[in-house]
Amino acid sequence: MLKIMEKSWNDFWAYYWRITDRHKIPGIFEWDRKLVDFIEHVCELSPGNRVLDLGCGGGDQAKVFAQKGYEVVGIDIAPSLIEYAKKQFKENSLSNTFTVGDMRAIKYDSEFDICVILSGTFGFFSDEENQKLLSSIRQALKSEGKIFMMLVTRKQAGKRTKTWRQIEDGWELNETWFDHETNTYQGTAFIIQKDGTIIKPKSESGYHANEIIRCYTIPELKAMLDHAGLRYIASYSSADLSIPAKARQLGVEPNIVVGTRR
Ligand SMILES: C[S@@+](CC[C@H](N)C(=O)[O-])C[C@H]1O[C@@H](n2cnc3c(N)ncnc32)[C@H](O)[C@@H]1O
Known part of the structure; x- marks a missing residue:
């Protein structure tokens, strides 16, 4: 007999997609390492810097940052993912700073050298809320702190x-x-x-x-960053994470935006 079961994001899909499914993608951990190296390079970070990872999932990239000597604060709405992130940090003897929470409610003041929003984690809310989130991120950054966003493009x-x-x-x-x-x-x-x-x-x-x-264009994002008191620096494509970072190439759509606190 046909039976329909409805499962919530936290109870099922979050763990299923962000851990079980993600970890089966060939080369995914190597990709996480490449991505963190790239962020470190384009945002001119150095170990000891403080990183705010919004929508951190199971902490896969946070772990790479922590292993390199960064101090990471990870926030995710799904308790199952935060539990997993804490477990992986414990297993790797890394001190954990993960919190279950809604990124829209963050209230930090000039604490972070960088805020990362990875794998299409920007654009979940209404335009007003997305704009407000950028203002909260600006507030969370130290002066000249950076924002690194990976978007879902049109x-x-x-x-x-x-x-x-x-x-x-x-x-x-x-x-x-x-x-x-x-x-x-x-x-x-x-x-x-x-x-x-x-x-x-x-x-x-x-x-x-x-x-x-919500898929924002680069000009739209530039305006949103500006409105939030952030300055657009550059855009890149995650299809090429080589270092030194390549200048924008014609016909290649950028899905990474880097900005800084004004
Ligand atoms: C596309 S996944 C990215 C996960 C991780 N950053 C990565 O790259 O693997 C988006 C994440 O955002 C989290 N998320 C969704 N809405 C959120 C919210 N309002 N506040 C905090 N986290 C949220 C989800 O639970 C999910 O882990």
Whole structure:
């Protein structure tokens, strides 16, 4: 008999996607190391600097920062991910500073050398809230502190996709599309288990497995940074994380933006 189960972001999807699924991606830990090296290079950081990692997930990049001698504060809305992040830090004898929380509520004052928002973790909220978040980040940064954002771009969001894949206990259907009216990337997923059970995302407020991410253009972001008291420095593409960082290439869409506190 067909059975439908609704599972919340924290209870199921967060761990399923950000830990179980992510860790199966070939070369993902090497990519995390490359990314952190790149951030260190373009943001001119040095060990001992304080890093604020918003939407830190299971702490995969935070761990690389910590192993290099950075002091990282990680915040994520999913308790299951923060629990995992704490566990990985403990196993690696790193002192942990992870907190369950909503990034919209951060209240730091001139404490960080850099704030990182990685893997498309900007654009989850309304335009007003996204703008407000940039102001809170500005407040959290020391003077001349940096912001490093990895965005979901319009081009990446691209055309509609519908992908079935076989998983251990059944099949997973992922659907993504770009909504032109709201300029948002949207996506959802279902799992159909071999026993006929359908697992689908529970409708909940805030961020959940039904993703809606606002795709900002670089000029839009420049204006938003400016409005928040931050200055745009440069943009890059995560398709090329080589060091020294390459200047912008024609036809390559940037999805990384670096700025600084004014
Ligand atoms: C695309 S994942 C990125 C995770 C990690 N930064 C990485 O690169 O692997 C987005 C993360 O943001 C978290 N998140 C979503 N909404 C949030 C919010 N309002 N406040 C804090 N974290 C949030 C999710 O739980 C998820 O771990």
